Amino acid sequence: MTALIKGQTGEWEVVIGLEIHAQVISKAKLFSAAATAFGAEPNTQVSYVDAGFPGMLPVINRFCVEQAIKTGLGIDGKVNEISVFDRKNYFYADLPQGYQISQYQQPIVSGGTVILDMKDGSTRKIGVTRLHLEQDAGKSLHDQHPSQSYIDLNRSGVALMEIVSEPDMRTAEEAGLYIKKLRSILRYLGTCDGNMEEGSLRCDCNVSVRKPGQPFGTRTETKNVNSVRYVMQAIEYEARRQIEVIEGGDEIKQETRLFDPGKGTTRPMRSKEHAHDYRYFPDPDLLPLELDPKWISDLKKVLPELPDARKTRYVADYKLSPYDAGVLVAEQETAQFYETVAKGRDAKLASNWVTTELFGVLNRTNKAIQDSPVSAKALGGLIDLISDGTISGRIAKEVFEAMVETGKDAAAIVEEKGLRQVSDTGAIEKAIDEVMAKNQDKVAEYRSGKEKLLGFFVGQTMKATGGKANPGVLNELLKKKLAG
Amino acid sequence: MAAPTHMTIAEARKALKAKKISSAELTDAHLKAMEQTRGLNAFVTETPERAKADAKRADVVLAKGEGGPLEGIPLGIKDLFCTEGVLTTAGSHILDGFKPPYESTVSAKLWQAGAIMLGKLNMDEFAMGSSNMTSYHGAVKNPWRRKGANSDLVPGGSSGGSAAAVAARSVMGATATDTGGSIRQPAAFTGTVGIKPTYGRCSRWGIVAFASSLDQAGPIARTVEDCAIMLQAMSGHDPKDSTSADLPVPNFEAAVERGVKGLKIGIPKEYKLDGAPKEIQDLWEQGIAWLKEAGATPVDITLPHTKYALPVYYVIAPAEASSNLARYDGVRFGLRVPGKTLDEMYENTRAAGFGAEVKRRILIGTYVLSAGYYDAYYLRAQRVRSLIARDFTEAYKQVDAILTPATPSAAFAIGEKMDDPIAMYLNDVFTVTANLAGLPGISVPGGVNADGLPLGLQVIGKAFDEETVFAVGRALEKAANFTALPEGMA
Amino acid sequence: MSLDKDTVRKVATLARIKVPDSDLDHMAKELSGVLGWIEQLNEVDISGVQPMTSVAQMKLKMRADEVADGGNAEKVTQNAPEGAHGFFVVPKVVE
Ligand SMILES: [Mg+2]
Numbered sequence A: 001m002t003a004l005i006k007g008q009t010g011e012w013e014v015v016i017g018l019e020i021h022a023q024v025i026s027k028a029k030l031f032s033a034a035a036t037a038f039g040a041e042p043n044t045q046v047s048y049v050d051a052g053f054p055g056m057l058p059v060i061n062r063f064c065v066e067q068a069i070k071t072g073l074g075i076d077g078k079v080n081e082i083s084v085f086d087r088k089n090y091f092y093a094d095l096p097q098g099y100q101i102s103q104y105q106q107p108i109v110s111g112g113t114v115i116l117d118m119k120d121g122s123t124r125k126i127g128v129t130r131l132h133l134e135q136d137a138g139k140s141l142h143d144q145h146p147s148q149s150y151i152d153l154n155r156s157g158v159a160l161m162e163i164v165s166e167p168d169m170r171t172a173e174e175a176g177l178y179i180k181k182l183r184s185i186l187r188y189l190g191t192c193d194g195n196m197e198e199g200s201l202r203c204d205c206n207v208s209v210r211k212p213g214q215p216f217g218t219r220t221e222t223k224n225v226n227s228v229r230y231v232m233q234a235i236e237y238e239a240r241r242q243i244e245v246i247e248g249g250d251e252i253k254q255e256t257r258l259f260d261p262g263k264g265t266t267r268p269m270r271s272k273e274h275a276h277d278y279r280y281f282p283d284p285d286l287l288p289l290e291l292d293p294k295w296i297s298d299l300k301k302v303l304p305e306l307p308d309a310r311k312t313r314y315v316a317d318y319k320l321s322p323y324d325a326g327v328l329v330a331e332q333e334t335a336q337f338y339e340t341v342a343k344g345r346d347a348k349l350a351s352n353w354v355t356t357e358l359f360g361v362l363n364r365t366n367k368a369i370q371d372s373p374v375s376a377k378a379l380g381g382l383i384d385l386i387s388d389g390t391i392s393g394r395i396a397k398e399v400f401e402a403m404v405e406t407g408k409d410a411a412a413i414v415e416e417k418g419l420r421q422v423s424d425t426g427a428i429e430k431a432i433d434e435v436m437a438k439n440q441d442k443v444a445e446y447r448s449g450k451e452k453l454l455g456f457f458v459g460q461t462m463k464a465t466g467g468k469a470n471p472g473v474l475n476e477l478l479k480k481k482l483a484g
Numbered sequence B: 001m002a003a004p005t006h007m008t009i010a011e012a013r014k015a016l017k018a019k020k021i022s023s024a025e026l027t028d029a030h031l032k033a034m035e036q037t038r039g040l041n042a043f044v045t046e047t048p049e050r051a052k053a054d055a056k057r058a059d060v061v062l063a064k065g066e067g068g069p070l071e072g073i074p075l076g077i078k079d080l081f082c083t084e085g086v087l088t089t090a091g092s093h094i095l096d097g098f099k100p101p102y103e104s105t106v107s108a109k110l111w112q113a114g115a116i117m118l119g120k121l122n123m124d125e126f127a128m129g130s131s132n133m134t135s136y137h138g139a140v141k142n143p144w145r146r147k148g149a150n151s152d153l154v155p156g157g158s159s160g161g162s163a164a165a166v167a168a169r170s171v172m173g174a175t176a177t178d179t180g181g182s183i184r185q186p187a188a189f190t191g192t193v194g195i196k197p198t199y200g201r202c203s204r205w206g207i208v209a210f211a212s213s214l215d216q217a218g219p220i221a222r223t224v225e226d227c228a229i230m231l232q233a234m235s236g237h238d239p240k241d242s243t244s245a246d247l248p249v250p251n252f253e254a255a256v257e258r259g260v261k262g263l264k265i266g267i268p269k270e271y272k273l274d275g276a277p278k279e280i281q282d283l284w285e286q287g288i289a290w291l292k293e294a295g296a297t298p299v300d301i302t303l304p305h306t307k308y309a310l311p312v313y314y315v316i317a318p319a320e321a322s323s324n325l326a327r328y329d330g331v332r333f334g335l336r337v338p339g340k341t342l343d344e345m346y347e348n349t350r351a352a353g354f355g356a357e358v359k360r361r362i363l364i365g366t367y368v369l370s371a372g373y374y375d376a377y378y379l380r381a382q383r384v385r386s387l388i389a390r391d392f393t394e395a396y397k398q399v400d401a402i403l404t405p406a407t408p409s410a411a412f413a414i415g416e417k418m419d420d421p422i423a424m425y426l427n428d429v430f431t432v433t434a435n436l437a438g439l440p441g442i443s444v445p446g447g448v449n450a451d452g453l454p455l456g457l458q459v460i461g462k463a464f465d466e467e468t469v470f471a472v473g474r475a476l477e478k479a480a481n482f483t484a485l486p487e488g489m490a
Numbered sequence C: 001m002s003l004d005k006d007t008v009r010k011v012a013t014l015a016r017i018k019v020p021d022s023d024l025d026h027m028a029k030e031l032s033g034v035l036g037w038i039e040q041l042n043e044v045d046i047s048g049v050q051p052m053t054s055v056a057q058m059k060l061k062m063r064a065d066e067v068a069d070g071g072n073a074e075k076v077t078q079n080a081p082e083g084a085h086g087f088f089v090v091p092k093v094v095e
């Protein structure tokens, strides 16, 4: 693998591990019954538990535990029948209890794997060290007042899954693929909506560099990077910065850094300057979390088909390329859409139409596949018209555009615009004769060996038929006639 | 009929039902006693208006022949219990002005049972102390004095206000909490009865936390029966507290007169301390004799890890406290002392808001949890704690309950032991084991010493067997026939 | 274990309690005394003994995923020493 960065002193390898904080989809918080919805007025979704009031106690939300179990199973991790909630003690304005309830030595899930689908169709396995449940903190607003920060505790206590990868990634691209793949799995499972803009998926990037073959270098942690693109930028920047520092004769400081999306750079985080000593200990307000093995096995039984399995199926059953299959399964909705289109049809043709024409339109109009202007059924109808020879592939593109614009189905548009393909040999022959008559010089050239001119004749004849000639029939007749 | 402030809860209940007295009269008499004993500094907040209004309401209910088991009974509430709309300070400056927008489960249960709140009772700051001298609101005085002496004595702590008010007859009973002895030690120092039930029997929801794995609420009252009546109302499963036991609450009142015939009572040899005053040893032996006379069999037992209980406690309790008290940061409630930065504001607020003992324990707790020390202190202490709990499990294979002295001495003078934390900590030497093992323990007055000061006996029971604890406690109470009163209370 | 002044200072910072320099010596002595007394625990043979997790011998109960709290921003913020526009307010934090 050539993932090395060239510095002044030779090549460097970048070592990347990611900590993903994924907000659990649930109605209520992890340890309180306040709501989790995004975007509410400040402090309106706060219980006294979330605000750390005296005498308040945590009671765990069973559904959040279930979501973590499902996610653990989804990444092929080991769900631990006993796990422990610890307190992670530190002071911060948006941490009302003065500690975060998290899991330290005994997480709910140990181990796991995320498989990356590389561009060239190959795959790469990235190890997951652990997944644990913890509370989110509140939100500090620093830009509302010149000398004050404002604190909103709506998010305080929302359930998070912290998913920690092994330091298995070597390029920013791999890191990007890892996040996308993990997000895809979470969405399939319905355990996290993966919305990075709203903060439901946040990423801390651990980056270090080393000369190939050397032990790991000192790493930095860049916190809360909130888009895939930023994660890749932050890693690129951080790798190059570290190489420069080391090559300049300095050492890397193990520190927490912040990404500046405007500049694409990272800088040390001031509020984390003091080395932390979190003084973890088991939360005495809670008991160990014991999971009934039957609960776990029951959940395993009803787990949905996940992207990797789906991809394998597409390659085997639909004969798609691994890359195309990977693209189609990335989002559950896309896969569902594709399967409706492909059902009983040419699966490859269906794949091409979805990944090129449909994705093109969705990109152009900035729409999700759920809001596609052409339904899966309608797209299937269009493909049927191609397959039964009613229209040519070229005409189909025109029909598709009309479908996008009007919302009508393919057959109606073909009828309306008279786009039905001409396979009638008489009509095509007539057109060929006319074209040959008009271009006798070129006919002569062709016959004297310049067979490249066939393309010219195809084009002219097609034009003469208004593009409706069946290309197969046209080709055959044309060759015969030109041959003389 | 006894004067209203000298009635027990059980007697008052009968009198109210028989309409021999109204709740208004009962409440007024106690409010008057509260005023007259203000010098004890037992109350942080008095709520006479609310008490009068509630008594009126109770009388309406009682007139209809209805009402809960504590209908019309005036009580005091330790200032550690959050009371909706009523100042709750936990004896600390840092909770300045804090009026909880919620009511603790235990106090809510008492109101549901018809009880009336006279006010909030003084206590050691955040329940850390055995003398009530650490309260931001000033020390509480014990109504008892040494015979012929004038110096003020401590009522014990941390529930010192509760114990002093019960002893001074300004409340009929009081809520209290016990983390290492904070119900039983002040009860012993004031000639009252106090029970710490099994961990999980009372909900901790709405009680300001000190050390979550040890804290339990319980009552202090003047008789074993009154404690049973109160604990009955205070107990029960609470889904809001994950450590609250989902078990039915037995009929405690019915257990009180059960007797001790046939019971085996463990006498742990480790509770005989070198250098403990002879009066303590004498009282213990007297207690053993009383139970024998009542039909129980004393059995010598061993609880070999007893001597390590206090050091274990002084790792675990401060560790939990250092974390529990992190929320007092000047942001959402209580005191704020400004600072230029957030950290400065925290440091200023917490320096001004916490007293010396609380700071000491927060620092110890922070230290024993910090990187490099966790295993040596915290984890080791939790292992020894397992051994202490195991000692009891072994002992209870042979006996039904355990009898010990409640405290190693009678009440001491205000100001004493303040400069020697360890000497102060030794107050809880007999009580702290029950907290570490989560077991129920009661302190019952057994007599007075040569100075005329009350001394207490402790009965420790099996987990969730408060019934036996009450029965044994009652047998001791009956035998001791403790009728002494603080000077001027007769 | 005897604590030095620097350790006390460090611990006080972790605990966010301002301790004047003039108090450090005294505090170090006091805390060292308590910790020294605690160290008698080193006498105990704890090999093979599991640390206590909870004296409550029961399984952790779980609640249903239902929204039954919140919606009272006013009550949540009414005890705050300082607030604005429904927020809690603290001295500005520079991340
Ligand atoms: Mg992290």
Ligand SMILES: [Zn+2]
Residues within 6 Å of the ligand: A021, A134, A162
């Ligand atoms: Zn985390």
